[in-house]
Amino acid sequence: MWDAGPGEHPDEGTIHAWLDGALDAASAERVEAHVRGCAACSGLTAEARGLIAGASRVVASLDDVPAGTRPGWAQSEIGGSGAASAAATNASAADRSLWRRLRVTPARAAIAATIIVALGLTLTHDRAAKESVVTLPAGHSELRVGGAAPSVSPSKDGALDSGVARNLEIAQGRPSMEAARSQAIPQAPPPGAVPVETAPVALSEERVAAGRSAVQVLRDTSAVAADKLRVGSAATGAAAARAADEVALATPARKAMQALAQPSSDTLAPVSAYAAMSGAISGVRSGARSCYSLESTQSGAVWGDQPLPLMVMVDSGPAVGTRSATVRSVAAGTEARATWVRSGKDSVGITLHRVGMVGTVALGPDAGGRAGTASSGQVATNLEATVRADAPTRARAKSVAPSPAPNAEPARSERRVPNAAPLQVTLRPIACPPR
Amino acid sequence: MVTPDRLSALFKAYHVPLVRFLTRRLGDRDWAEELAQETFVRALKQDEIASERSWLFAVASNLVRDEARREARERKRHELMRTQAEAESAVEPEPTSMERAEDRALARQAIEMLAERDRDALLMREEGLGYEEIAEALGLSVASVGTTLSRARRRLMEAYESLQQERSAERA
Numbered sequence: 001m002w003d004a005g006p007g008e009h010p011d012e013g014t015i016h017a018w019l020d021g022a023l024d025a026a027s028a029e030r031v032e033a034h035v036r037g038c039a040a041c042s043g044l045t046a047e048a049r050g051l052i053a054g055a056s057r058v059v060a061s062l063d064d065v066p067a068g069t070r071p072g073w074a075q076s077e078i079g080g081s082g083a084a085s086a087a088a089t090n091a092s093a094a095d096r097s098l099w100r101r102l103r104v105t106p107a108r109a110a111i112a113a114t115i116i117v118a119l120g121l122t123l124t125h126d127r128a129a130k131e132s133v134v135t136l137p138a139g140h141s142e143l144r145v146g147g148a149a150p151s152v153s154p155s156k157d158g159a160l161d162s163g164v165a166r167n168l169e170i171a172q173g174r175p176s177m178e179a180a181r182s183q184a185i186p187q188a189p190p191p192g193a194v195p196v197e198t199a200p201v202a203l204s205e206e207r208v209a210a211g212r213s214a215v216q217v218l219r220d221t222s223a224v225a226a227d228k229l230r231v232g233s234a235a236t237g238a239a240a241a242r243a244a245d246e247v248a249l250a251t252p253a254r255k256a257m258q259a260l261a262q263p264s265s266d267t268l269a270p271v272s273a274y275a276a277m278s279g280a281i282s283g284v285r286s287g288a289r290s291c292y293s294l295e296s297t298q299s300g301a302v303w304g305d306q307p308l309p310l311m312v313m314v315d316s317g318p319a320v321g322t323r324s325a326t327v328r329s330v331a332a333g334t335e336a337r338a339t340w341v342r343s344g345k346d347s348v349g350i351t352l353h354r355v356g357m358v359g360t361v362a363l364g365p366d367a368g369g370r371a372g373t374a375s376s377g378q379v380a381t382n383l384e385a386t387v388r389a390d391a392p393t394r395a396r397a398k399s400v401a402p403s404p405a406p407n408a409e410p411a412r413s414e415r416r417v418p419n420a421a422p423l424q425v426t427l428r429p430i431a432c433p434p435r
Numbered sequence: 436m437v438t439p440d441r442l443s444a445l446f447k448a449y450h451v452p453l454v455r456f457l458t459r460r461l462g463d464r465d466w467a468e469e470l471a472q473e474t475f476v477r478a479l480k481q482d483e484i485a486s487e488r489s490w491l492f493a494v495a496s497n498l499v500r501d502e503a504r505r506e507a508r509e510r511k512r513h514e515l516m517r518t519q520a521e522a523e524s525a526v527e528p529e530p531t532s533m534e535r536a537e538d539r540a541l542a543r544q545a546i547e548m549l550a551e552r553d554r555d556a557l558l559m560r561e562e563g564l565g566y567e568e569i570a571e572a573l574g575l576s577v578a579s580v581g582t583t584l585s586r587a588r589r590r591l592m593e594a595y596e597s598l599q600q601e602r603s604a605e606r607a
Contacts, residue, residue, distance in 0.1 A: 012581075015585070016581045016582075017580070058545060058595050059557065
């Protein structure tokens, strides 16, 4: 507020506040009227415009900052445990991990997971709407929510080598400069853009468990997301299993947060991160028990030692990820355990668990059913096997094993003997039999 | 306690500007992201946050202050100067990138020359915080924010121009 008497000049701070739009309407009118009629204040205002524009450009030039430039002193200080500076400087990436510096506790890890889950669930709800309003102008690094025109990134085509005079020219010659600056500042989503529950929600175990599942999914899909999520210091090699679990729980949260931020070069990273996170979170949704028929058009086809068709009963579990399954022979009624793994790309793998047998099925995306290949064979364990690729297996107990035959491969304690050719199989959903 | 949904909304709204603020403040994106995350973790523990944006920026600013004390900042400045010297002495594969790197180093030096409060006020303003929010975050009166910002801007530009002149003189 500026309430000055006649002939009194606004000070520099008031002029800046006026130019920043921080004065109330009445004060702004008074300042404007005064500046219009006062040559000295008009000059001061022009200078202030130049300073505002110039400072914005200088500050914006700080944004092109690579990661990993943290000074050594900071690493040692944040460590906070009195570690020697030299040791901190030479620390490995794992040693410089956030979790060491921030002293991650299980509670914090759970909180981080909760952030992922909550954000992911929210994104899942309003993602379609969000996609229509998120604009990422080329060369710009921030998410823009709403229908605003694409912002123009402050030019970095040269230094401010003529100082304030140049800034004055910029500010006065191009009045849009200020508007560009303010547009470049990401604004909060408009009220109502984010569905927010008003009722308090407790940090339930369910959410934490979902967060853990999300972590697993993020791990499983890391190959896909690796180029999208900028991996920071990975927390690996934790000593205790529980500590490792907590750290691993929290690490993807950090990665996801980092990817959401990406304040510099990778303009698509936030969107990619949203997509990756949204996909990962949606994968956390539980899949109900489901059953399929594994079939082949080839007569006499077997998988493992089970003749096809086989019924594959997949236990409930995450829709994307690993679930246990039972493989039942329709003809013989015998069963074997298996592992069902659905990847983020919607492909499915089934691995047979049966003593003495090895079997895998690789299936493509779901199109009313899945098509793929199945291979299986015997596993000779604790036997010394003498194998030739084009010859049937000859295995003998170790105690009676003779010298290897000519052209034989070295003996191993376990040898997998695949069938001659993979089977072409299809997997179609069927109704589950009662338990 | 801030609910997870509310935290999610806060994260979406303020994570990007908060990280940029911290990046500009610290000069290291990884570090900025870590402190931003710590800020949100603290928000989750908070019973109630009246003015969310100013609260978040105040916490982030305090985190920086807690970690980077004056002596350490001096060391950082030396580190940056050393980095700049290395950049200047290095073979120049891409003139444009090099110029940008030098400009960035100058900007970093200039921003580090500001008083801490001036610097925080300026960086918060550049992130779109209003005068009331800056005042709340930094414990200032609203009336003094304009003065703080005008001083910060003037000193920043003076420092920047001075550094540029030094660089030009060295090249000449």
